[in-house]
Amino acid sequence: MTAENKNIVQRALAALIETGDVGALASVLSDDFVHHRPDxxxxxxxxxxxxxxxxxxxxAGMQVEIHHVLADGDHVVMYSRRRLPGGGPEIVVVDIWRFDDGxxxxxxxxxxxxxxxxANLVWWEGEPAGR
Known part of the structure; x- marks a missing residue:
């Protein structure tokens, strides 16, 4: 199932990015799907x-470079770099997907x-003494 789970994620995201087909993504989500954000x-x-x-x-027109797609058991992890159109900011994204029953x-x-x-590489250092 690990390889099949990777294929499901890659096909659905490719359809979404290339054609804007939200239906391709919707069809691989369970009815009780939950999306979590860092906040x-x-x-x-x-x-x-x-x-x-x-x-x-x-x-529309966002460039997506997928660098890694890893799968282990019921999880698929994807690391990508994305450039927004019109000179917008470049972002990196980590998506983690958990599968249940396909x-x-x-x-x-x-x-x-x-x-x-x-700036985010030093968040754990805190404020220097005396500030």
Missing amino acids: STSSTKAEWLAAVRTSLVPL LIAEAWEIIEPVAQAA
Whole structure:
């Protein structure tokens, strides 16, 4: 199933990116799908698909370079770099997908603007003494 899960993610995302086909993505999500964001918010299948549909127009023409797609058991992890159209910011994205019974049941997404990456490499250092 690991290879098949990777194929499901790659096919659905390719269809979404290349043609804007949200239906290809919707068809591989379970009815009780949950999407998690780093700010601790979550959305249902219907809420997330609505957000994806809304974002398609501003993201039309986005370049996506998939660097890694890894699978282990019921999880698929994808690391990609994305460039927004019109000279918009470059971002890196880590998507984690959990499968249940052949469908994506949960997803986590972490997005970081490349321009801010250096600042985020030292978050654990805290404030210097005396400030």
